Amino acid sequence: MIGWIRRLLASSERLLRVSAVLTIVALGLMVWSMVVPTVWPVMVAMSIGQALGTSAFVLYLVVVARDLRARRREGGE
Amino acid sequence: MRSDPFLIAALVTTLGALVLIGWFLLRRPAQTRTTKIVLLFGIGVLPLFTAANGNVAGYHATKTRQFCGGCHVMTPYKDDSENPASKGLAARHARNAMFGEENCYACHADYGMFGTVTTKMGGMRHVYEYALHYHQLSLDEALPKIHIRKPFPNATCMRCHSTENPLWNAVGDHASSLQEIRAGTTSCASVGCHGAAHPFSNEIHERQRMTP
Numbered sequence: 001m002i003g004w005i006r007r008l009l010a011s012s013e014r015l016l017r018v019s020a021v022l023t024i025v026a027l028g029l030m031v032w033s034m035v036v037p038t039v040w041p042v043m044v045a046m047s048i049g050q051a052l053g054t055s056a057f058v059l060y061l062v063v064v065a066r067d068l069r070a071r072r073r074e075g076g077e
Numbered sequence: 078m079r080s081d082p083f084l085i086a087a088l089v090t091t092l093g094a095l096v097l098i099g100w101f102l103l104r105r106p107a108q109t110r111t112t113k114i115v116l117l118f119g120i121g122v123l124p125l126f127t128a129a130n131g132n133v134a135g136y137h138a139t140k141t142r143q144f145c146g147g148c149h150v151m152t153p154y155k156d157d158s159e160n161p162a163s164k165g166l167a168a169r170h171a172r173n174a175m176f177g178e179e180n181c182y183a184c185h186a187d188y189g190m191f192g193t194v195t196t197k198m199g200g201m202r203h204v205y206e207y208a209l210h211y212h213q214l215s216l217d218e219a220l221p222k223i224h225i226r227k228p229f230p231n232a233t234c235m236r237c238h239s240t241e242n243p244l245w246n247a248v249g250d251h252a253s254s255l256q257e258i259r260a261g262t263t264s265c266a267s268v269g270c271h272g273a274a275h276p277f278s279n280e281i282h283e284r285q286r287m288t289p
Contacts, residue, residue, distance in 0.1 A: 031131075
């Protein structure tokens with residue numbers, strides 16, 4: 001598991017792909033809750049859906065921050 | 078499908094996000110600045126709009142009677158509210174357009190500055206109780222165990238029935254017990270007054286009380 005996370009974090013492209021897939025799942029849950037506004041879809045969307053969407057965006061921000069840092073380092077050298 | 082503007086807005090932003098994410102996943106573009114900006118919209122901005130619309134739509138959905146009756150132990154309460162022949166307070170208020178589809182919420186919500194928050198926290202408690210204690214029970218087993226958590230406050234009734242109206246005060250029982258009603262020491266929903274909000278539930282509890 002830890003090895004898998006390390007491999008994931010090592011590749012920006014892989015991170016972005018995971019982030020994209022998580023976003024699709026989160027969007028699916030959110031739309032499901034709006035099309036079928038009953039107890040479980042709404043609960044799942046407002047908890048798991050939101051968590052997945054936020055995680056996806058955090059992964060994206062990690063990639064952007066890493067790129068910016070690398071670019072700054074290149075500029076400094 | 079419902080024609081909720083929040084739903085339509087959410088579908089549009091979702092579709093936009095899916096197009097952008099699909100482009101990234103299928104085309105596998107180089108990680109240039111343009112790609113990152115496209116993904117900012119696909120993963121960040123557009124899903125944020127979907128989530129915001131989803132939250133508002135979800136919030137509205139949680140106020141409906143359909144939602145409250147979604148758990149099987151609440152079905153008789155929902156059915157009673159919807160029954161045009163029912164003379165219970167809940168049913169009579171549900172027939173009022175001001176309450177309509179949101180009659181459970183209108184009466185059971187807390188009011189005041191943080192009323193929405195405390196109501197939603199109470200709702201989460203219901204979900205917790207249902208998932209852990211009531212989900213596996215049959216209706217016959219569950220109904221005698223369901224009680225309102227704290228006495229129904231007259232203040233909720235008084236949001237509409239202000240107790241200031243001359244017509245209201247012209248009713249002898251209202252005038253004679255005005256102070257008790259305002260203080261909440263005599264419930265509007267007591268048996269000698271307007272009766273239970275959900276009469277069938279009272280009958281079940283009464284039977285249970287009489288059973289040795």
